[in-house]
Amino acid sequence: xxxxxxxxxxxxxxxxxxxxxxxxxxxxxxxxxxxxxxxxxxxxxxxxxxxxxxxxxxxxxxxxxxxxxxxxxxxxxxxxxxxxxxxxxxxxxxxxxxxxxxxxxxxxxxxxxxxxxxxxxxxxxxxxxxxxxxxxxxxxxxxxxxxxxxxxxxxxxxxxxxxxxxxxxxxxxxxxxxxxxxxxxxxxxxxxxxxxxxxxxxxxxxxxxxxxxxxxxxxxxxxxxxxxxxxxxxxxxxxxxxxxxxxxxxxxxxxxxxxxxxxxxxxxxxxxxxxxxxxxxxxxxxxxxxxxxxxxxxxxxxxxxxxxxxxxx
Numbered sequence: 392x393x394x395x396x397x398x399x400x401x402x403x404x405x406x407x408x409x410x411x412x413x414x415x416x417x418x419x420x421x422x423x424x425x426x427x428x429x430x431x432x433x434x435x436x437x438x439x440x441x442x443x444x445x446x447x448x449x450x451x452x453x454x455x456x457x458x459x460x461x462x463x464x465x466x467x468x469x470x471x472x473x474x475x476x477x478x479x480x481x482x483x484x485x486x487x488x489x490x491x492x493x494x495x496x497x498x499x500x501x502x503x504x505x506x507x508x509x510x511x512x513x514x515x516x517x518x519x520x521x522x523x524x525x526x527x528x529x530x531x532x533x534x535x536x537x538x539x540x541x542x543x544x545x546x547x548x549x550x551x552x553x554x555x556x557x558x559x560x561x562x563x564x565x566x567x568x569x570x571x572x573x574x575x576x577x578x579x580x581x582x583x584x585x586x587x588x589x590x591x592x593x594x595x596x597x598x599x600x601x602x603x604x605x606x607x608x609x610x611x612x613x614x615x616x617x618x619x620x621x622x623x624x625x626x627x628x629x630x631x632x633x634x635x636x637x638x639x640x641x642x643x644x645x646x647x648x649x650x651x652x653x654x655x656x657x658x659x660x661x662x663x664x665x666x667x668x669x670x671x672x673x674x675x676x677x678x679x680x681x682x683x684x685x686x687x688x689x690x691x692x693x694x695x696x697x698x699x700x701x702x703x704x
Contacts, residue, residue: 396683397690398676400434400657402635403557403582405516407434407489407658410691411648411676414639414662415440415493415519415561415585416465420479421486427669430488433676434658437637438479440495440521443504445471450605455594460613460641461663462592464606467495467524472508484514491559493519494548498528502544506551518556519637520548520581523563523588535563535588538572542579549580559637561585564616564623570630583635585660586627587620613663617641621654628655628696643671645678652679655696 398409412434418424421436430436448468455462469475472494483490492515496502502520509518522534522541534540545560552558560581566572573584589610596603620640628636638656642648643664651659664671679691688694 396680396688397692398680398683400635400691400695402517402559402637402657404555405489405557407516409434409676410652410656410658411672411679412491412637412658412660413437413665413672414660415521417662417665420475421483421488424665424669424672425486428673430483430486433488433672435489435491435516436483437491437519437660438475438483438493439469440467440493440519440524441469441472441475441505442467442495442497443472443501445469445474452603452605453609455603455609457592457594457611457613458615460611460615462594462604462609462611463589464604464609466606472505476508476512480512480515489516490514491517491519493521493561495521495524496544497524499540499543499547503547503551506548509556510552515556517559517583518548518552519559519561519585520545521561521588522576523561533563533565535561535572536566538575541572542575545576545579545581557582559583559585561588563588564619564640565591569623570627573627573631573634577631577634581634583637583657584627584631585637585639586656587616587623587640590616590619612641614641614643614647617647617650621650624651624656625654625698629699632696632699642675645675645680645682648675648679649682649694652691652694653696653698655699657695 449466592611638651639660
């Protein structure tokens with residue numbers, strides 16, 4: 392008889408009963424998934440990144456299938472922070488879901504403004520600061536690709552929001568030295584890291600012989616990017632072993648989730664897999680529990696970063 396596995400995990404000072412979360416952008420604010428399972432049964436709902444004002448997003452077409460994945464170019468369509476806080480957050484808290492609000496901005500000041508609005512909201516577990524989006528102050532450069540800009544965003548959010556609510560900095564894999572970017576945002580006040588955001592890609596339509604997506608480029612997600620996620624998590628955990636990582640990128644099974652955890656992730660977000668199977672998070676969670684038990688782990692904490700263990704002996 393196998394003993395039950397304690398799946399609980401922490402990100403900063405926030406506790407979660409399981410390490411399986413939604414991925415920002417793939418389940419909006421959870422209402423679509425709630426018809427398939429109770430949202431309180433997973434670790435947390437990470438909401439779609441919200442900005443100060445409502446956004447219509449990019450022109451269509453916005454999605455394209457690729458081998459072992461898909462491209463999306465949604466453009467952070469959303470209702471804006473005021474509508475989001477009035478409608479989505481109260482609904483999630485009524486469902487007894489743990490809530491991680493993801494924020495995104497076009498300027499450093501916008502992030503601080505968003506953080507100021509979150510400061511008065513009770514019941515949140517953490518804030519994800521999505522710095523993997525265009526920075527209009529710097530010719531469209533992604534914040535997370537610029538060490539100085541990424542540090543300044545996190546510093547501004549930390550000073551605005553105070554010390555209680557954990558800050559999770561969401562980073563882009565499209566950089567040459569991810570560990571140095573990670574170290575910079577941690578020094579600026581991030582309590583945890585979200586790795587990885589989508590990988591920048593493009594599809595050419597052979598009928599029109601032009602870029603297929605309305606926004607030309609898009610974010611590649613799905614199983615195709617999982618090895619990139621494993622590598623990124625492994626490298627950053629090796630450089631910053633005390634900093635919790637919320638891992639994501641192509642997770643479609645409990646085996647995939649365990650791979651990210653062994654690389655160094657304290658939690659795992661599931662995104663693209665939910666489009667094909669709305670109950671994916673629950674099946675991944677159950678499979679992960681069985682895999683941990685079969686390998687002799689009494690807790691998920693024991694498995695975090697296990698792939699590094701022999702190197703430190």
